[in-house]
Amino acid sequence: MPMLEAQWLARMDYGIAWELQKKLIREIDREESSEALLLLEHTPTYTIGSDRHPEHLLYGKEELARRGISLYEIDRGGDITYHGPGQLVGYPLLYLDAVGLDLHAYLRNLEEVIIKLLADFGISGGRKPEYTGVWVGDSKIAAIGVKFNKARTRRGFVTSHGFALNVKKNVEQEGFQGIIPCGITEFGVTSLETLTGLEWQVEDIGRRILPYFAEVFGYAVPTVIESLSS
Numbered sequence: 304m305p306m307l308e309a310q311w312l313a314r315m316d317y318g319i320a321w322e323l324q325k326k327l328i329r330e331i332d333r334e335e336s337s338e339a340l341l342l343l344e345h346t347p348t349y350t351i352g353s354d355r356h357p358e359h360l361l362y363g364k365e366e367l368a369r370r371g372i373s374l375y376e377i378d379r380g381g382d383i384t385y386h387g388p389g390q391l392v393g394y395p396l397l398y399l400d401a402v403g404l405d406l407h408a409y410l411r412n413l414e415e416v417i418i419k420l421l422a423d424f425g426i427s428g429g430r431k432p433e434y435t436g437v438w439v440g441d442s443k444i445a446a447i448g449v450k451f452n453k454a455r456t457r458r459g460f461v462t463s464h465g466f467a468l469n470v471k472k473n474v475e476q477e478g479f480q481g482i483i484p485c486g487i488t489e490f491g492v493t494s495l496e497t498l499t500g501l502e503w504q505v506e507d508i509g510r511r512i513l514p515y516f517a518e519v520f521g522y523a524v525p526t527v528i529e530s531l532s533s
Contacts, residue, residue: 308525310339325463351383398454398461399462413466420468
């Protein structure tokens with residue numbers, strides 16, 4: 304089985320993580336680095352993807368500054384979402400060969416990883432056909448937004464961006480009230496702690512997701528998450 308390098312980056316500013324993704328994409332394309340899954344938390348941040356709707360951001364610049372929330376317009380698909388402490392963010396940086404390439408299936412596979420993880424907690428996660436992401440009933444627990452970067456040295460793509468799984472209860476209140484998440488007004492958000500009634504550490508959930516990611520994408524299970532920052 305192919306190997307995957309899993310890295311736990313702890314809590315990191317969004318801009319730093321974005322630049323790290325770009326660096327690793329170039330290295331993976333040139334076969335100078337292994338394919339990787341970056342797992343981390345972000346400081347409070349709103350990101351707006353290529354499907355831009357400025358009206359879905361409810362805070363002005365002064366309110367963002369007062370609350371200490373950063374704002375980035377980025378190159379993934381999708382609309383606006385929130386990242387912050389208490390949320391497990393995963394950035395798979397994988398090479399997808401052009402032969403038999405199915406980009407839609409890649410998104411469904413990311414959802415499947417999270418659905419399998421939730422089942423481990425006795426939670427029935429699912430999909431809504433009109434939306435990307437993972438849902439429990441009518442509440443969204445994980446957002447997904449990706450970019451397919453055309454490889455320069457090989458025929459195919461290197462993936463970037465990825466998924467954001469709400470782990471701790473505080474995520475529901477601390478950021479989502481300032482946006483219309485992904486432009487969806489009729490449904491809410493939830494978290495692993497809300498659904499289980501138990502407390503969880505984000506890094507522990509990052510470790511628990513690894514075997515499901517390896518199973519769905521066909522990698523050997525990484526045994527160690529490298530702690531690159533504290």
